[in-house]
Amino acid sequence: MAASTYSISDLARELDITTRAIRFYEEQQMLSPERRGQERIYSAKDKVALKLILRGKRIGFSLAECKELIELYDPVHGNHKQLHTFMSKIAERRAQLEQQLLDIQQMQLELDTAEERCLAALAETDKKQVITS
Known part of the structure; x- marks a missing residue:
């Protein structure tokens, strides 16, 4: 029984990525x-590697990390x-x-504080304009 092989267009179509x-x-x-x-002829191992690359990219791995994982495939x-x-x-x-989530939450709190101060300053400015007019 022959091993599965794929053309570049087969893999691109099957994995929904570009040939490039x-x-x-x-x-x-x-x-x-x-x-x-x-013509390039890709093996089942190449297909597995591509799937691993795509999964790795989706979860934020670098190409170097993906490559390391591929090289460990045996x-x-x-x-x-x-x-x-x-x-x-x-x-x-x-x-x-x-950590990024904590950083984002902290930044949101800082934005809330800055917004509250701006609104208070605007309200104070508006009050002074009413008094002087």
Whole structure:
């Protein structure tokens, strides 16, 4: 039974990305298709790598982090190390997001305070204008 292979347009269509994006990931050495003349032939491993890249991007991983995870992929010996690394990166990303959320909440409080002061100053200015007119 032959392994599944894909053309660049097959992968682009199936994963809803552009062929240009796929070529970019290839340039970054995150994919390694075979060549038949000018045609690129992508393997099931390339498809898995692309899915991992896209998932990583959605959750805020850098390309370097995605590349590290892809390089840990080992279908022969299992992906235990890849999964542990992935879990560690998920925990790091979650901590970053929690800190960003706290930062946003603090900024909202500061905006509320600035807005209240501006409104109070405007009300005071309006009151003075009424008195002097």
